[in-house]
Each structure stands twice: as C-alpha cells, then as structure tokens.
Amino acid sequence: MDVPVNEVPTPRISIRGLSKRFGDKVILDDVTLDIMPGRSTCVIGMSGTGKSVLIKCILGILKPDAGEILVDGENWLTLSEDEHLRRMQRIGMLFQGAALFDSLSVWENVAFTLLRHGMDKHKARERASEMLHWVGLYDIEDKMPSEISGGMAKRVGLARSICHKPDIVFLDEPTTGLDPIMSDVINRLIARLHQESGTTILSITHDMKSAAIISDQIALLCHGKVHVQIPSGQLHTNQNPMLRQLVEGHAEGPVNCSIWGKQMEEAVKS
Ligand SMILES: Nc1ncnc2c1ncn2[C@@H]1O[C@H](COP(=O)(O)OP(=O)(O)OP(=O)(O)O)[C@@H](O)[C@H]1O
Numbered sequence: 001m002d003v004p005v006n007e008v009p010t011p012r013i014s015i016r017g018l019s020k021r022f023g024d025k026v027i028l029d030d031v032t033l034d035i036m037p038g039r040s041t042c043v044i045g046m047s048g049t050g051k052s053v054l055i056k057c058i059l060g061i062l063k064p065d066a067g068e069i070l071v072d073g074e075n076w077l078t079l080s081e082d083e084h085l086r087r088m089q090r091i092g093m094l095f096q097g098a099a100l101f102d103s104l105s106v107w108e109n110v111a112f113t114l115l116r117h118g119m120d121k122h123k124a125r126e127r128a129s130e131m132l133h134w135v136g137l138y139d140i141e142d143k144m145p146s147e148i149s150g151g152m153a154k155r156v157g158l159a160r161s162i163c164h165k166p167d168i169v170f171l172d173e174p175t176t177g178l179d180p181i182m183s184d185v186i187n188r189l190i191a192r193l194h195q196e197s198g199t200t201i202l203s204i205t206h207d208m209k210s211a212a213i214i215s216d217q218i219a220l221l222c223h224g225k226v227h228v229q230i231p232s233g234q235l236h237t238n239q240n241p242m243l244r245q246l247v248e249g250h251a252e253g254p255v256n257c258s259i260w261g262k263q264m265e266e267a268v269k270s
Pocket residue numbers: 022027045046047048049050051052053054205206
C-alpha cells in the first residue's frame with residue numbers, strides 16, 4: 001500500500017507540557033519534546049539541569065506534576081502499575097554507573113530480563129554470550145561484577161540493556177567516568193546499535209563529543225525547558241547562545257551557572 005507522501009509519522013515518544021518541581025525548585029517547566037521512531041535523540045544540558053529527572057519521569061520512577069508522556073500514542077502517566085510494568089518490557093536502560101547486580105555473575109546480569117520472564121537458562125546464557133561478544137567481551141560470562149573494570153561494566157550494562165531486543169533504549173550518561181578511549185568504544189557501540197537495529201534511542205549527556213557520535217537529533221535542556229532541537233550535524237554550527245556556551249564550555253553566558261557568582265568573579269579578577 002502506498003503511504004501518502006505528506007504523512008507525518010507518529011512520534012515514538014511525545015512529551016507534552018511536562019513539569020516537575022522539588023519543593024520550590026522548578027526542574028522541568030513545561031517541557032515538550034518529540035522522539036521519532038528509529039531516531040537516536042540526545043538531550044544535552046549542563047549538570048543539574050534535570051536530564052535524569054526527565055528520564056526518570058518517562059520510566060515512571062518519578063511522578064511529574066503536570067504533562068503527558070505518550071509512547072506510541074498511549075499516555076504512560078495514566079497507566080496502572082501493572083500496565084506500566086508490562087510496557088517496560090519493551091524498554092532497555094543503561095544506567096549511569098552500569099548498576100550491575102553484585103551478587104549475579106556477568107552473564108546473569110546480561111540475561112536478567114530474559115530470566116525474569118522465564119527463558120530457559122541455557123538459552124538465556126547463549127543469548128547473553130552473544131550480546132557480550134557484540135560489545136567485544138569474551139570469556140567473562142562467569143566473572144562477578146567486582147572482578148571487571150569500569151569500562152567492561154559499562155559494556156556489560158549496554159549488553160544487558162539490549163539483550164531482550166527492546167523497541168526503545170534509554171542511555172543515562174553512557175560515557176561518564178570512562179577514559180577517552182573507552183568512551184570512544186562505548187560511543188561507537190551505541191552508534192552501531194542504532195545503525196544495525198534501528199532502535200529508538202533516547203540518551204542524556206553533558207559529553208558533547210558523545211552526543212555528536214551517538215545521536216542524529218540533539219535537544220538542549222536548560223532552565224527547565226527544551227530550547228533548541230537540531231540535527232546532530234549542526235551541533236558545532238548552530239548559533240543559539242546557550243548551545244554555544246555549553247558546547248564551548250564557558251562559565252559565563254546566558255546559561256545561569258550557580259558557581260559563577262560574584263565571589264568567583266572577584267577571585268578571578270584578583
Ligand atoms: N528526588 C529528588 N529530590 C529532590 N531534588 C532532586 C531529586 N532528584 C533530582 N533532584 C534535583 O533536580 C535537579 C536536576 O537533577 P538531575 O539529576 O536531573 O540533573 P542532571 O541534568 O541529570 O545532572 P547530571 O548531568 O549532573 O547528572 C538537581 O538540582 C537535583 O538536586
């Protein structure tokens with residue numbers, strides 16, 4: 001069947017008017033963002049701007065004060081706990097610190113979701129090994145998380161996030177705490193995942209190099225709102241002053257940096 005040329009695809013995730021505050025501190029202020037199917041979208045912003053809060057709201061870990069989170073057109077904020085848990089089976093998540101279970105071996109960590117849903121142990125181990133090889137790790141299936149390096153743990157975390165073939169993958173600061181070479185390894189694996197599987201990816205980072213490699217769309221979150229949404233190729237050419245400040249890493253500029261107070265200015269002048 002022919003698809004009309006001007007038909008706009010439904011966003012896989014559509015965030016509408018999302019607001020979240022803690023006490024009198026407004027973190028998300030009417031955030032609106034569309035994540036299209038098969039796209040890799042990266043939300044960038046300086047530390048403490050609410051990138052993790054945004055992901056936690058989508059995952060149901062935090063309850064927003066207002067707004068809608070539509071996934072394939074369905075508002076996840078109105079689902080029952082059981083319905084939400086069922087939808088979560090389609091999601092993969094890489095946590096900032098990899099968050100491996102200390103008491104489980106590497107392969108059991110990778111196959112965690114498969115085992116939880118009753119997959120035969122032998123089959124689950126085979127699939128886990130396949131995913132470990134995909135991230136470039138061999139012969140570590142039976143090691144414990146305490147026996148592997150931080151870079152390996154991050155790759156194990158990535159293998160775990162995609163082992164059950166999710167439709168959507170969330171990546172929280174995928175390169176934080178890694179050396180530049182290991183960061184590049186992780187960035188390339190994520191780019192390869194996107195290229196090979198066409199999975200919809202939503203990542204958050206303040207690592208500009210990573211954002212440029214792992215995504216095809218970039219959204220800037222700042223002062224509670226999404227200010228710019230651009231193709232990643234425009235990261236270094238778009239002239240939005242907030243984006244320029246973040247990309248070039250200046251303390252002074254339109255992005256209100258709380259440590260850059262009067263005292264700091266005076267200390268630098270003296
Ligand atoms: N459960 C909570 N209770 C109170 N304040 C919170 C809570 N979670 C987050 N915050 C506050 O919300 C703000 C945004 O935090 P968040 O972790 O989303 O920042 P971020 O942009 O992900 O930063 P980073 O890049 O450093 O990880 C911070 O000021 C944080 O202290």
